[in-house]
Amino acid sequence: MKNEWPLWEIFIRGQHGMSHRHVGSLHAPDAEMAIKNARDVYTRRNEGVSIWVVEANNITASSPSDKGPLYEPSESKVYRHPTFFDIPEEVGHM
Amino acid sequence: MAADKDKLLQFLLRQGDNTLILGHRVSEWCGHAPVLEEDIALANTALDLIGQTQMWLGYAAEVQGEGKTADDLAFLRDAWDFRNLLLVEMPNGDFGQTLMRQFLFDAFQSVLMGRVLKSADETVRGIAGKASKEVAYHVERSADTVVGLGDGTEESHNRMQAALDYLWPYAGEMFQSDEIDAAMAEAGIAPDPASLRDDWDALVGKVLADATLTIPEGTFAHKGGRTGKMHTEIWATSCPPCSGCSAPIPAANGNTPASRPPRRDLLRARRGPGSGPGRAPPGCRPGTQPERKPHEPSDGKAKCGADLVLAGNPAGPGNPGDHPDRARHYPGRRLAG
Numbered sequence: 001m002k003n004e005w006p007l008w009e010i011f012i013r014g015q016h017g018m019s020h021r022h023v024g025s026l027h028a029p030d031a032e033m034a035i036k037n038a039r040d041v042y043t044r045r046n047e048g049v050s051i052w053v054v055e056a057n058n059i060t061a062s063s064p065s066d067k068g069p070l071y072e073p074s075e076s077k078v079y080r081h082p083t084f085f086d087i088p089e090e091v092g093h094m
Numbered sequence: 095m096a097a098d099k100d101k102l103l104q105f106l107l108r109q110g111d112n113t114l115i116l117g118h119r120v121s122e123w124c125g126h127a128p129v130l131e132e133d134i135a136l137a138n139t140a141l142d143l144i145g146q147t148q149m150w151l152g153y154a155a156e157v158q159g160e161g162k163t164a165d166d167l168a169f170l171r172d173a174w175d176f177r178n179l180l181l182v183e184m185p186n187g188d189f190g191q192t193l194m195r196q197f198l199f200d201a202f203q204s205v206l207m208g209r210v211l212k213s214a215d216e217t218v219r220g221i222a223g224k225a226s227k228e229v230a231y232h233v234e235r236s237a238d239t240v241v242g243l244g245d246g247t248e249e250s251h252n253r254m255q256a257a258l259d260y261l262w263p264y265a266g267e268m269f270q271s272d273e274i275d276a277a278m279a280e281a282g283i284a285p286d287p288a289s290l291r292d293d294w295d296a297l298v299g300k301v302l303a304d305a306t307l308t309i310p311e312g313t314f315a316h317k318g319g320r321t322g323k324m325h326t327e328i329w330a331t332s333c334p335p336c337s338g339c340s341a342p343i344p345a346a347n348g349n350t351p352a353s354r355p356p357r358r359d360l361l362r363a364r365r366g367p368g369s370g371p372g373r374a375p376p377g378c379r380p381g382t383q384p385e386r387k388p389h390e391p392s393d394g395k396a397k398c399g400a401d402l403v404l405a406g407n408p409a410g411p412g413n414p415g416d417h418p419d420r421a422r423h424y425p426g427r428r429l430a431g
Contacts, residue, residue, distance in 0.1 A: 005129075026130070026131050027131060028131065032238065033238060036135070036238070037131040044134075
């Protein structure tokens, strides 16, 4: 039998209209308790309006050793930044 | 509403003393809970309870009309002047016993606060409005934990059953009515506690069944806490924020202080050194509840409980970082959440 509670990654929405952001992780026996623990650990100073919890082992992460093939090719493609377009005044803020 | 002022005061003291003593008890876990998450959760609960205490005793002081404050009532009364249920002064025991005590009380509070939301007294209604949200969370959390531990391993189950067997005889006091309760019910301020029993039984029965725990047989109930007739020995010796166990201490300069010691604000008192769980602070007299005697002057007496109370609700409303010591106690933007 496993005696360790699983690890949960905690995401908090700070305000309505914002996206949930990763704030940290904690241990809990199940998802319900993970939400309660997250409420107690991460929202006690009025930081949030919504909580997501995801069991850490359900997250698939990219491997740091793949950073060459994954990220380096985009370093030399400045034309992907839309900074070469002149935006007409009348368009306003985009 | 035309409730007798003294009876209203007694009612408010009962409410405030319940949350004060339980808040104090729960705060003893701070830094000692089995896992970080539970530690923070218990500290939050303790702070909620102290916050509620401030409201109840604040109103009590107002009703009393002697110019006292919530702090005076919390710290400057003698042990036998407290009107809390015996249940809340029971020792923490192991984590399971603490959570069982918490659940039995939370369940009672959740039923009570639901009714008090309709109180005829505007201030009482306001307090219930704020407290009921906290209580709703407390009972959800403690019920979940009771189920998790009761229906957990063999060891956790046995510990929870032992905790239930130990605490159950103290549950009955919550529902014992007297003339103060009758007056509150008549004035529409609060329900007769006896009328809460069915709802409490239903809630507690369901949770304990889910927890695979067996409610002890027998209807014996300890009583006397809320009427002030008796308190438990463990309470008198482990010293809640009473001044009954006051002892003379020399002032820093070696002289007996001439005036009353500085007021220990609920929001500002610090934890004193050596305040581990169940440890009597220096100056506490061992032994049972002392015989009733005229109040001694408080001059030159240490209010030994004051340092023990984990005071204040940093997250609570109306408490911005207004105290110079805050910087010392809460160094960073956040302290572990």
